[in-house]
Amino acid sequence: MKAAAHGLAVRRDFEVISLVGLAHAVSHFFQMVLPPLFPWLMDEFSLSFTSAGLLMSTLFVVSGIGQAVAGFAVDRFGAHRVLLAGLALLGASGLLLAAARDTGMLFLAAAVAGLGNAVFHPADYTLLNKRVSPSRLGHAFSTHGLAGTLGWAAAPVLMFAVASAASWRVAALAAAVVVVLPLALLAWRGDQAAPAGDADHPAGKAPGTRGRAFGFLAAREVWMCFAFFLCWTLAFSAVQNYLAPALGQIYALSLSVATSAVSAYMLGSAAGMLGGGFLVAGPAPDRIVAAGLAAASAIALVLASGLSLPVLVLPLMAAMGFFAGLAGPSRDMLVRKSAVSGAGAASYGRVYGFVYSGLDTGLAVSPLIFGRLMDGAQLHEVMVGVAVFQGLAILAALRVGRRLPLAARPS
Structure with missing residues (x-):
């Protein structure tokens, strides 16, 4: 009986770590979608290096502000739901980029990517901390970090290859397609990752919190x-x-x-x-x-x-x-x-x-x-x-x- 329970716990931990790691890889992938496309974007929209750099600044400023807010959403609505929303926003940013007709749409795509990126650290770490066995948390954290690094590494290769072979718009569509499998897997198997009672308690009133929401x-x-x-x-x-x-x-x-x-x-x-x-x-x-x-x-x-x-x-x-x-x-x-x-x-x-x-x-x-x-x-x-x-x-x-x-x- 103990062996069976242990095996079940190991499988559950592996599934949670894999799902969260895959989502984290996608978030890091989208952080590197724009830079490989800069040569094409700068040519088509007459952007300077400064303007192109502002696209990345927009992404990270929105992500930085949104990340602090996303933490409250995770505690209120549950990490699983928020993570699904983040993946959907990243996919939407790829579609917006592919459809861009002016610089305003480029910045909108960057801002939406920032909103999507904002949810991952509070949602990921909440899921890992609440769902993975304490004895395997160290390996969960290392896998999480490694998955993000692989996402960074994959984006420039895929974006440059597709843009060179087809166009930058097709590359942006390819980025949106990258989201489909992780989003489907998390929607299908996400109940394995969602902690029991994940959204049972409003922020600031859950057992174990100290005082107000802030x-x-x-x-x-x-x-x-x-x-x-x-x-x-x-x-x-x-x-x-x-x-x-x-x-x-x-x-x-x-x-x-x-x-x-x-x-x-x-x-x-x-x-x-x-x-x-x-x-x-x-x-x-x-x-x-x-x-x-x-x-x-x-x-x-x-x-x-x-x-x-x-x-x-x-x-x-x-x-x-x-x-x-x-x-x-x-x-x-x-x-x-x-x-x-x-x-x-x-x-x-x-x-x-x-x-x-x-x-x-x-x-x-x-x-x-x-x-x-x-x-x-x-x-x-x-x-x-x-x-x-x-x-x-x-x-x-x-x-x-x-x-x-x-x-x-x-x-």
């Missing part, structure tokens, strides 16, 4: 988690967008090799996320986060010095990505503990929505900082900036760990 904002650890994600993303966005040209000039690398360095970082990060899932069971996720980011920061400083051999750039970038990825699952566990400590398990949606809006804030702010450094040819400072923001993220993580009550520390 009571979680009184918890300092929640604000420190927001600061952590802001700093984390400021560093990651710089790696994603600016390290290829910076490293190329510092080490006299060809464009293909410099771009491969960022790919090496992403692959290393994916491997680190998988490994990090085995470390989450420890009692001090803040220290794992600190150790991983400290190693990544040290490597960033080595690269900033310009003293490394060019042949070592790719392995060093892979190592930096590995250590940053290793911290990922423990990062998510740290937020979980903060949510329980600061507001109660019934407020997962609100806490995750607010905290993870720091990601979108970082994505919106990073170009303002690192873009100016690149324009001023301050290439070494870009690498130093990555190390500095990772260091600030370490301080925030350790501060969160110190504020958690002892009862919240063990997994």
Whole structure:
């Protein structure tokens, strides 16, 4: 009987993790739908680089604001319903993009994509925390992060290939089609992921919450988690967008090799996320986060010095990505503990929505900082900036760990 029950729990956990991971991959896919199409969009709509960049800013600003609001919707209406709505909005954004006849429709498509993207972190993490067995949460978090990385990687390949073979409008339609299977699977099997009593309690009145609907904002650890994600993303966005040209000039690398360095970082990060899932069971996720980011920061400083051999750039970038990825699952566990400590398990949606809006804030702010450094040819400072923001993220993580009550520390 026990063996049968255990097998059922394992299958249920696997299904929940798979469904949520697939949805997360789609959300990250749509974050990268527009950039590969910029050459075609700029030509057809006479856009400047600044205007094209504003499309992405629109997506992330809407997503950042919407993410905090989506957390309340998750707690009120249930994570499963909100996740379905998010997927539907992403599909709609692809259709709007394909039908665009002027720049206004382009920005509308970007805004709708931002609204769709906004729901995923509060909905995903609420489902994982409420439905997956605690012993497998670490692996759930690592799989969730890895799925998002794969979504990022798949979008440029598919969008560029379809746009080159047919047109950018057909590519936008292809993006909309990507949503169909995950949406159908989640609608069909989503009852396996939906927590029992998922929407039984109005926000702010559910058992386990502390006070008003906005009571979680009184918890300092929640604000420190927001600061952590802001700093984390400021560093990651710089790696994603600016390290290829910076490293190329510092080490006299060809464009293909410099771009491969960022790919090496992403692959290393994916491997680190998988490994990090085995470390989450420890009692001090803040220290794992600190150790991983400290190693990544040290490597960033080595690269900033310009003293490394060019042949070592790719392995060093892979190592930096590995250590940053290793911290990922423990990062998510740290937020979980903060949510329980600061507001109660019934407020997962609100806490995750607010905290993870720091990601979108970082994505919106990073170009303002690192873009100016690149324009001023301050290439070494870009690498130093990555190390500095990772260091600030370490301080925030350790501060969160110190504020958690002892009862919240063990997994």
